[in-house]
Amino acid sequence: MTAKNIVDLYISFFKDKKHKQIPNASLVPENDPTTLFTSSGMQPLVPYLLGEEHPQGKRLVNVQNCFRAQDIDEIGDNRHTTFFRMLGNWSLGGYFKKEQLPWMYEFLTKDLGLPKEKLYITVFDGYKEIQKDNESVKIWEEIFKENNIDPKGRIFYYGADKNWWSRAGTPDKMPVNEPGGPSSEVFFDFQTPHDTRFGKKCHLNCDCGRYIEICNSVFMEYKKSTDDSLKPLSKKNVDFGGGLERLLAAVENKQDIFQTSLFNPIIKAIEIQTAKKYTTHAKEMRIIADHFISAAFMIANGVTPSNKEQGYILRRLIRRASDNLGSDNIYSILDSIIGTYKETDPQLIENYEFIKNTLYEELQKYTKLLIDVTQFIKSRYKKTGDELKGQIEISARDAFEIYTTHGLSPTQIKSLGLLFNEQEFAEKMKEHQNISRAGANKKFAGGLADHSEKTIMGHTATHLLHQAIRDVLGSKIHQTGSNITTERLRFDFNYDKKLTDEQLRRVEDIVNEKIKENLPVHFEIMPLTEAKNLGAIGLFDEKYQDNVKVYFIGNKKPYSAEFCGGPHVDFTTKLKQVRIIKQENIGHGQRRLYAMVG
Numbered sequence: 359m360t361a362k363n364i365v366d367l368y369i370s371f372f373k374d375k376k377h378k379q380i381p382n383a384s385l386v387p388e389n390d391p392t393t394l395f396t397s398s399g400m401q402p403l404v405p406y407l408l409g410e411e412h413p414q415g416k417r418l419v420n421v422q423n424c425f426r427a428q429d430i431d432e433i434g435d436n437r438h439t440t441f442f443r444m445l446g447n448w449s450l451g452g453y454f455k456k457e458q459l460p461w462m463y464e465f466l467t468k469d470l471g472l473p474k475e476k477l478y479i480t481v482f483d484g485y486k487e488i489q490k491d492n493e494s495v496k497i498w499e500e501i502f503k504e505n506n507i508d509p510k511g512r513i514f515y516y517g518a519d520k521n522w523w524s525r526a527g528t529p530d531k532m533p534v535n536e537p538g539g540p541s542s543e544v545f546f547d548f549q550t551p552h553d554t555r556f557g558k559k560c561h562l563n564c565d566c567g568r569y570i571e572i573c574n575s576v577f578m579e580y581k582k583s584t585d586d587s588l589k590p591l592s593k594k595n596v597d598f599g600g601g602l603e604r605l606l607a608a609v610e611n612k613q614d615i616f617q618t619s620l621f622n623p624i625i626k627a628i629e630i631q632t633a634k635k636y637t638t639h640a641k642e643m644r645i646i647a648d649h650f651i652s653a654a655f656m657i658a659n660g661v662t663p664s665n666k667e668q669g670y671i672l673r674r675l676i677r678r679a680s681d682n683l684g685s686d687n688i689y690s691i692l693d694s695i696i697g698t699y700k701e702t703d704p705q706l707i708e709n710y711e712f713i714k715n716t717l718y719e720e721l722q723k724y725t726k727l728l729i730d731v732t733q734f735i736k737s738r739y740k741k742t743g744d745e746l747k748g749q750i751e752i753s754a755r756d757a758f759e760i761y762t763t764h765g766l767s768p769t770q771i772k773s774l775g776l777l778f779n780e781q782e783f784a785e786k787m788k789e790h791q792n793i794s795r796a797g798a799n800k801k802f803a804g805g806l807a808d809h810s811e812k813t814i815m816g817h818t819a820t821h822l823l824h825q826a827i828r829d830v831l832g833s834k835i836h837q838t839g840s841n842i843t844t845e846r847l848r849f850d851f852n853y854d855k856k857l858t859d860e861q862l863r864r865v866e867d868i869v870n871e872k873i874k875e876n877l878p879v880h881f882e883i884m885p886l887t888e889a890k891n892l893g894a895i896g897l898f899d900e901k902y903q904d905n906v907k908v909y910f911i912g913n914k915k916p917y918s919a920e921f922c923g924g925p926h927v928d929f930t931t932k933l934k935q936v937r938i939i940k941q942e943n944i945g946h947g948q949r950r951l952y953a954m955v956g
């Protein structure tokens with residue numbers, strides 16, 4: 359059974375249960391300032407989990423490409439990857455625990471044929487006002503009994519740190535309006551011996567890797583309220599996520615996911631390229647494979663290496679992979695990655711040249727940077743080239759300066775033969791991380807807390823702006839991207855010239871007129887063909903959608919009709935006013951506008 363077979367089985371299992379398949383969203387989320395990448399299948403569905411109506415109904419299924427930057431440092435073990443594919447099914451206020459858990463067991467044991475005696479379960483142990491999840495325990499006990507398995511010793515309670523799921527983590531970290539809920543995870547027992555370095559006794563969440571979590575059913579029924587308590591959502595949802603790479607590892611009974619049929623060809627290519635063996639260099643090879651896979655997918659999604667946001671993460675991945683590879687010749691590895699994913703992700707082939715050239719240029723820049731940094735140290739310490747071939751002691755301050763200005767990690771700095779006081783460096787690093795973390799938290803809380811107000815205003819303003827730009831520049835213009843934060847909105851569109859001041863003023867005037875007219879905003883769910891006939895604008899993924907949700911601004915003869923999930927303000931005067939503050943050329947025949955709302 360291949361990874362592709364698992365995807366097909368899963369989708370058809372849930373289609374049989376009346377689920378509609380929804381598209382795999384972009385790896386770089388739109389209109390979500392809270393995060394750089396799509397890191398779970400539920401992320402594009404947040405408005406619907408919070409209560410918006412989904413055009414495809416209450417039962418959804420898909421496979422979503424995900425990237426988790428927080429896992430970068432864990433790469434190198436047997437089960438973590440930064441890029442992975444998540445099988446997801448959702449109930450938006452429809453079925454709940456008593457359907458989800460038996461279906462999951464049926465899929466794992468019948469469709470995938472996993473041995474029943476190797477499956478173990480965790481459930482939520484309660485947190486403050488939220489009770490422990492005895493209901494799921496009862497359902498699991500019934501399931502096991504019906505399948506002639508003794509439930510004793512199979513089901514374990516864990517606290518909110520393991521069995522509560524929200525994008526922010528445990529309930530105390532959830533910002534206002536963030537949805538979350540208790541989860542029940544299934545673990546697969548690879549029956550490998552316990553490694554006591556990870557604790558005296560093995561248990562399901564033990565890091566020795568004997569048990570691996572293969573899927574997670576989240577009962578998303580709460581949201582964080584302004585008084586910091588958890589309040590029930592208007593509807594109870596199911597948010598299921600199953601890691602495809604780990605499910606394949608269970609199917610193939612390979613405790614090391616890098617040895618499954620999915621990763622094996624890539625590891626083989628790395629062995630050939632490096633003339634080393636995986637058995638003795640597993641950690642490096644896992645990092646190389648994982649980081650180049652993520653890099654290829656990011657580039658295919660339009661990310662290019664830079665010093666900020668997504669581009670910075672991509673840069674870090676490429677550099678770390680190349681450090682571990684010890685070479686910039688990555689083409690056979692890239693070919694094996696594309697070969698492995700071609701069936702499920704043709705976008706890699708379609709963007710092959712772009713991926714290859716972007717990697718090539720970045721690796722060239724990196725090589726040059728290493729030379730420049732060495733020269734910088736040489737001039738500061740007045741050392742000769744010969745001396746630099748050995749080792750040279752520099753101050754932790756200089757090492758830190760290299761880190762902050764050039765983005766070289768301490769390991770990379772050391773690999774240049776530059777020595778420094780590592781403890782002093784670590785202290786500076788900690789200080790720096792605390793500052794960045796405070797900024798990141800502010801950003802996260804700001805974006806989501808604002809979900810109910812500023813972001814929603816920005817969202818409606820984007821629709822007005824989209825239509826107004828078409829009024830001024832013509833109907834060939836369409837949105838190619840957007841991003842909304844508390845401070846401003848950003849809007850990208852296909853136009854290869856600079857807008858004149860007069861054009862910008864006209865766009866802004868139209869938007870503000872529509873705001874003053876106090877037009878009502880409402881949505882309708884309708885067949886895709888009807889929406890198209892109405893002239894509604896937006897990206898239609900025809901492969902999956904038969905019904906779409908269209909937001910109208912204005913009644914009778916609406917000013918704007920746009921395909922969108924929502925939410926929006928109810929009347930345009932809520933936006934007060936919109937001011938365009940900047941325009942930019944972002945290349946590929948596209949322009950970007952920034953605007954403030956309110």
Ligand code: SER
Pocket residue numbers: 397398399400446523574575576597598599600
């Ligand atoms: N959102 C949950 C997860 O990411 C389940 O889909 O694990």
